[in-house]
Amino acid sequence: MILNKNIRLSIFIFLTVSAAFIFNGLSSDQNKNSVVQHPEWSYNKVIYEVNIRQFTPEGTFKAFQKHLPELKDLGAGILWLMPINPIGEKNRKGTLGSYYSVKDYMTVNPDFGTLEEFKLLVKKIHELGMYVIIDWVANHTSWDNNLTVNHPDWFTKDSLGNFVPPVPDWSDVIDLNYDNKDLKKYMLDALKFWVNECDIDGYRCDVAGMVPTDFWNNARAELEKIKPVFMLAEWESPGLHEKAFDMTYSWELYNIFNSIAKGEKNSGDIITSLKKEEEVYPDNAFRMRFTSNHDENSWKGTVFERLGSSAETFAVLTCVIPGMPLIYNGQEAGLNKRLKFFEKDPIEWKYHKFRNLYQKLFHLKEKSPALFNGEKGGGIIFIPSDPKNKVLSLIREKAGNKIIGIFNLSPRAVTFQLKHDALPGNYINLFTNKIVKLRKEQDISLKQWEYKLFIAE
Numbered sequence: 001m002i003l004n005k006n007i008r009l010s011i012f013i014f015l016t017v018s019a020a021f022i023f024n025g026l027s028s029d030q031n032k033n034s035v036v037q038h039p040e041w042s043y044n045k046v047i048y049e050v051n052i053r054q055f056t057p058e059g060t061f062k063a064f065q066k067h068l069p070e071l072k073d074l075g076a077g078i079l080w081l082m083p084i085n086p087i088g089e090k091n092r093k094g095t096l097g098s099y100y101s102v103k104d105y106m107t108v109n110p111d112f113g114t115l116e117e118f119k120l121l122v123k124k125i126h127e128l129g130m131y132v133i134i135d136w137v138a139n140h141t142s143w144d145n146n147l148t149v150n151h152p153d154w155f156t157k158d159s160l161g162n163f164v165p166p167v168p169d170w171s172d173v174i175d176l177n178y179d180n181k182d183l184k185k186y187m188l189d190a191l192k193f194w195v196n197e198c199d200i201d202g203y204r205c206d207v208a209g210m211v212p213t214d215f216w217n218n219a220r221a222e223l224e225k226i227k228p229v230f231m232l233a234e235w236e237s238p239g240l241h242e243k244a245f246d247m248t249y250s251w252e253l254y255n256i257f258n259s260i261a262k263g264e265k266n267s268g269d270i271i272t273s274l275k276k277e278e279e280v281y282p283d284n285a286f287r288m289r290f291t292s293n294h295d296e297n298s299w300k301g302t303v304f305e306r307l308g309s310s311a312e313t314f315a316v317l318t319c320v321i322p323g324m325p326l327i328y329n330g331q332e333a334g335l336n337k338r339l340k341f342f343e344k345d346p347i348e349w350k351y352h353k354f355r356n357l358y359q360k361l362f363h364l365k366e367k368s369p370a371l372f373n374g375e376k377g378g379g380i381i382f383i384p385s386d387p388k389n390k391v392l393s394l395i396r397e398k399a400g401n402k403i404i405g406i407f408n409l410s411p412r413a414v415t416f417q418l419k420h421d422a423l424p425g426n427y428i429n430l431f432t433n434k435i436v437k438l439r440k441e442q443d444i445s446l447k448q449w450e451y452k453l454f455i456a457e
Contacts (some may be wrong), residue, residue, distance in 0.1 A: 006428045017368035034241050036220070038199070039228040041131065044366050045077030047232075049293055049328045052081060052112050053096070054339050055348050061113040061121045063115070072128045074332060074355070075362025078230065079125060080204050082294060084108050084118065084136040088142020093172045094342020098134070100206055101142040101172045105190040119198050133202040133230055134194060138187055139210045140166050140173040148174070148225065150417070154183040160199075164339050166210060188219055195226050198207035202230035208245070209235035210325070232288065238281045245288035247324060250277075253289060257314045258289045260409050261307045264388035267409045271382050274321060282443045284375040289318035290326040297328055298341045312357065313407055319361040320396065320405045320453065322380055332358050360430060364455070369398040377405075383420045390414050391446070395422055402456035404438070408446035413444040427454035 056063035083099040085108050125132045156175040166175040223229045233245040259265035293301050303311040318325040334352030365371045370378035378398030385393040390410040396403045419441045427436045430453040
């Protein structure tokens with residue numbers, strides 16, 4: 001059957017090019033209701049993205065498994081593994097191909113190891129008190145996926161009956177057609193397989209908005225019959241939180257960070273974005289905060305290329321504002337190269353001050369109700385502090401736990417006054433462990449891109 005998906009593709013392209021425009025255009029009463037029940041363990045977690053191919057020189061499950069204690073010590077709570085399935089060979093890009101060109105949904109990439117080795121990896125992750133989700137590519141397959149032979153009617157085709165990529169640049173993959181009910185059943189069975197057989201804890205769903213929402217809604221309900229799962233959508237639409245997803249990407253905020261680093265935006269833009277989120281997203285929605293991930297690192301540059309001297313400041317900010325912080329493997333080691341996407345290109349592991357920074361922040365989040373995710377976390381109060389929008393000052397508070405964050409989001413030193421009724425008290429400076437007494441009116445001086453975090457005693 002030949003079907004036209006131009007509308008869906010237009011939405012995707014428009015979102016990719018102008019995510020901020022779409023986000024700002026959402027009405028305040030849209031998609032505010034959600035019946036999603038987050039796994040109880042997810043409220044105080046951070047998420048860590050794992051690129052198995054590049055994590056170790058071996059690029060295998062077995063080699064990665066040896067590093068689990070380090071990740072536990074870092075404070076990683078949810079490990080997101082990039083696609084673990086075999087990669088297509090037909091029309092492959094580069095030597096090793098894209099992880100997102102799936103040749104078989106029911107097996108593991110032999111370059112990574114065996115299914116039994118993957119099951120053991122999941123078991124070891126659970127034994128350390130961490131959780132694991134895997135990347136799921138439901139929208140498209142490789143050109144040589146077995147479904148192209150057994151079920152060619154499950155794919156979108158052009159006017160000549162040829163398979164087509166979902167987006168022209170994605171020439172190594174072809175588009176699936178979710179108008180077919182048999183495809184939906186197959187994909188649901190595949191999702192169930194990895195939960196049933198390997199005991200994974202959920203999925204990160206690639207280009208989730210390019211797959212019909214009703215599929216995801218049904219998939220979440222069916223997976224919940226097996227165990228509580230955590231679902232992350234690579235998309236930003238509030239409606240995906242209604243029944244299917246725990247968390248969505250916050251690309252708008254990521255783009256604002258990059259623009260502030262270039263001097264094009266300021267702290268006021270962050271405040272506007274976060275306030276808009278409060279209006280359009282359900283109260284229990286998790287939003288994923290990040291300064292990098294596999295796409296941004298490979299195609300748009302490292303955090304040091306994009307953020308320069310502000311990289312550390314924004315790393316801290318992602319852990320303090322409402323939402324779940326993500327780091328891409330290697331950020332804690334000061335990763336300063338673009339990892340090749342289609343080739344072997346191991347991470348250069350070395351000591352970097354970011355490791356101690358992330359460790360301190362992740363453990364703070366784990367034990368601080370004010371920083372919990374979704375509805376169990378504290379709200380955010382912005383403290384007016386700077387008429388030129390160079391500074392972002394905020395208070396997060398919940399269940400007697402109060403945290404104050406002050407960030408100079410400019411390349412120049414600033415001196416200003418904080419004034420708020422909630423300020424007075426004794427605090428511990430998270431990074432110096434010194435006790436600080438704050439008054440209702442407090443003079444503050446910060447160097448370029450400097451930040452301070454105060455934890456109420």
